Amino acid sequence: MYKKVTVALCAGILVALGNMPLSASAADAASFKAAYDAAQAARKQAAAVGFEWRDTAKMLKKAKKLAKAGRFDKAQALAYEAQKQGELATAQAAEQAKAWRAAVLR
Amino acid sequence: MRVSKTIILGAALAVACGAAQAGPQQDLKAFQKHFMDSFPGVAFDEFGNGIYGINKERRAEWEQMEEFPDYELSIDKGKERFNKPFADGKGYADCFPNYKQGIKQNYPYFDKARGQVMTLEWAINLCRKKHGEKPLKYAKTPIAQISAYLAYLSRGKKIHVVIPDDPWALKAYNEGKRFFYSKRGQLNFSCANCHIQGAGKLVRANILSPALGQVSHFPVYRKKWGGVGTLHRRYKGCNKQVRAKPFKPQGRVYRNLEYFHTYMSNGIALNGPGERQ
Numbered sequence: 001m002y003k004k005v006t007v008a009l010c011a012g013i014l015v016a017l018g019n020m021p022l023s024a025s026a027a028d029a030a031s032f033k034a035a036y037d038a039a040q041a042a043r044k045q046a047a048a049v050g051f052e053w054r055d056t057a058k059m060l061k062k063a064k065k066l067a068k069a070g071r072f073d074k075a076q077a078l079a080y081e082a083q084k085q086g087e088l089a090t091a092q093a094a095e096q097a098k099a100w101r102a103a104v105l106r
Numbered sequence: 107m108r109v110s111k112t113i114i115l116g117a118a119l120a121v122a123c124g125a126a127q128a129g130p131q132q133d134l135k136a137f138q139k140h141f142m143d144s145f146p147g148v149a150f151d152e153f154g155n156g157i158y159g160i161n162k163e164r165r166a167e168w169e170q171m172e173e174f175p176d177y178e179l180s181i182d183k184g185k186e187r188f189n190k191p192f193a194d195g196k197g198y199a200d201c202f203p204n205y206k207q208g209i210k211q212n213y214p215y216f217d218k219a220r221g222q223v224m225t226l227e228w229a230i231n232l233c234r235k236k237h238g239e240k241p242l243k244y245a246k247t248p249i250a251q252i253s254a255y256l257a258y259l260s261r262g263k264k265i266h267v268v269i270p271d272d273p274w275a276l277k278a279y280n281e282g283k284r285f286f287y288s289k290r291g292q293l294n295f296s297c298a299n300c301h302i303q304g305a306g307k308l309v310r311a312n313i314l315s316p317a318l319g320q321v322s323h324f325p326v327y328r329k330k331w332g333g334v335g336t337l338h339r340r341y342k343g344c345n346k347q348v349r350a351k352p353f354k355p356q357g358r359v360y361r362n363l364e365y366f367h368t369y370m371s372n373g374i375a376l377n378g379p380g381e382r383q
Contacts (some may be wrong), residue, residue, distance in 0.1 A: 001363070052351040053292045094177070096288040102285045103298050105136045106128065 042086025153319030163341025184255030201233035208260035257378035282366030291350030
């Protein structure tokens with residue numbers, strides 16, 4: 001009985017492991033540059049509509065520093081976070097363009 | 107026939123705004139009524155004292171501060187700077203001839219020739235430029251000291267901002283109004299969130315001041331700054347606190363905000379420079 005359970009468990013684990021995605025390939029200079037450029041574009045879009053967030057530019061500066069030190073994985077992750085900030089800020093601007101009037105005291 | 111830009115803009119504004127949008131006077135009435143209703147028992151002019159007008163415990167602390175206020179040195183220094191002649195022999199008095207009677211109550215105003223809102227600090231630097239002097243940095247102490255001296259001479263005067271029936275003035279006013287009510291920053295707060303809905307409530311250990319009367323005591327000595335600073339310096343700080351990238355002091359965005367923000371306190375007596383934590 002115990003042998004059957006153990007075999008079934010091991011089989012299940014093997015199947016699960018087999019279905020797991022392979023770990024993401026390591027970031028490098030080229031992938032970081034792409035992430036950085038995309039993040040800068042997102043930040044500039046937010047700035048163009050007057051809604052840039054406080055920390056986005058700082059994050060990009062830090063990401064560049066990390067990349068210069070060869071720490072591409074961390075640098076790229078930070079660039080993605082900065083890109084998200086830029087996108088959220090632009091979405092905030094679009095939402096507020098419609099929503100602000102409802103807040104006006106009448 | 108050429109149609110002037112003013113007519114086109116006026117027509118565009120009328121269409122865009124629609125009949126439903128209130129004008130400045132209606133905004134002012136609703137704004138001030140909101141605070142008078144929200145804080146019954148607080149006299150109108152007391153709103154010029156910010157949290158000290160609406161909270162008894164904090165008022166007691168403030169009255170102690172006012173016995174030996176830190177801003178007094180700034181007034182003296184501001185007077186010294188104001189009276190120092192420019193290299194061409196002229197002085198600030200040539201740009202502000204009525205300064206002794208108090209002038210701050212009329213700022214900001216809409217400068218029709220420039221098509222922009224004129225603030226007192228911008229006017230100070232324009233005066234310097236006119237007489238060949240380098241402009242003073244807007245976020246630094248010297249300009250705040252000069253403004254503090256002029257604010258001191260204007261104490262007791264009722265804020266009297268004018269929004270003329272001019273499409274460009276209305277545009278500036280409405281841009282300031284929109285800024286005030288728009289959520290921004292990573293923390294997604296508007297000026298209104300804190301200073302209308304949150305007025306009188308605690309944020310950590312600090313009480314949020316009501317927007318009515320909020321500008322009356324500027325420039326302000328803030329203990330945090332260790333000196334006097336201008337309204338735009340505070341705007342920068344507030345924007346950073348909600349994790350929004352701040353705008354340039356005395357740029358169009360903050361001047362328009364000041365225009366709307368100050369107009370909402372029309373009738374409140376000026377009491378600057380003030381002292382705050």
